[in-house]
Amino acid sequence: MTTTCAELDAITADKVIDARGAACPGPLLEAKKGMGSVPVGSIIEIWSTDPVTKSDIGAWSAKIGHDFLGSVTVDGYDRVLVRRGK
Amino acid sequence: MTDGISLVLFSGTTDKLHAAATIVAGAAAMGRPVNVLLQYWALDAFRADRIETDHGLAYDAMTPGSSRPVAGAAEIPWLETFRMAKELGDVTIQACSGSLETLGFKADRLDGLVDGPCGIASFLMAAEGGQILFI
Numbered sequence: 001m002t003t004t005c006a007e008l009d010a011i012t013a014d015k016v017i018d019a020r021g022a023a024c025p026g027p028l029l030e031a032k033k034g035m036g037s038v039p040v041g042s043i044i045e046i047w048s049t050d051p052v053t054k055s056d057i058g059a060w061s062a063k064i065g066h067d068f069l070g071s072v073t074v075d076g077y078d079r080v081l082v083r084r085g086k
Numbered sequence: 087m088t089d090g091i092s093l094v095l096f097s098g099t100t101d102k103l104h105a106a107a108t109i110v111a112g113a114a115a116m117g118r119p120v121n122v123l124l125q126y127w128a129l130d131a132f133r134a135d136r137i138e139t140d141h142g143l144a145y146d147a148m149t150p151g152s153s154r155p156v157a158g159a160a161e162i163p164w165l166e167t168f169r170m171a172k173e174l175g176d177v178t179i180q181a182c183s184g185s186l187e188t189l190g191f192k193a194d195r196l197d198g199l200v201d202g203p204c205g206i207a208s209f210l211m212a213a214e215g216g217q218i219l220f221i
Contacts, residue, residue: 024108024112025108025111025112025115025167026163026167028111028112028115029111029115029167029170029171029174031115032115032174032175033170033173033174036174059116060115060116063116063117064116064117
């Protein structure tokens with residue numbers, strides 16, 4: 001099921017990770033680190049100015065077993081949302 | 087075939103150390119075990135008394151008209167990227183015992199990121215069935 005932008009906007013993440021300004025692989029590493037600090041089922045939101053972060057986080061989620069909810073672009077950065085799957 | 091990655095890191099300039107760190111950290115984040123074997127100039131870069139210094143750029147950077155890191159080579163976060171990789175994943179960093187002998191120092195002079203010395207046969211055994219990269 002595809003999550004719409006409006007639905008993504010309405011989500012309140014359990015943890016927000018501000019990785020703006022970091023280049024690859026910084027945002028991915030911050031996401032991995034942050035995911036370890038929340039329980040299964042929680043949603044983390046990664047802020048990134050690196051345009052490849054959303055596709056990287058999507059690939060990482062698929063590999064690890066997390067639920068990639070999607071991303072929205074606001075004010076020059078991406079908000080990437082992932083639900084912890086395991 | 088295992089999903090492990092083995093990386094022979096030979097080069098000791100900041101740009102190549104960071105390229106290696108990026109692959110290692112990415113693989114670690116993806117849940118893939120990573121084995122790194124440090125040889126020669128990479129090994130020298132991991133000496134405890136040198137690791138925090140500016141390791142410069144590869145010869146390629148000397149080409150007239152080549153691009154340069156925006157903030158300079160010293161600001162490229164290769165060491166922090168390796169540290170995060172070890173913190174977040176299954177990453178082993180070992181020192182080639184032959185290179186230690188050639189360069190004339192012992193493994194106890196290396197930074198704590200390095201797990202210890204390793205012979206080539208042991209490294210290749212650990213690498214068997216997975217991918218091997220050389221930088």
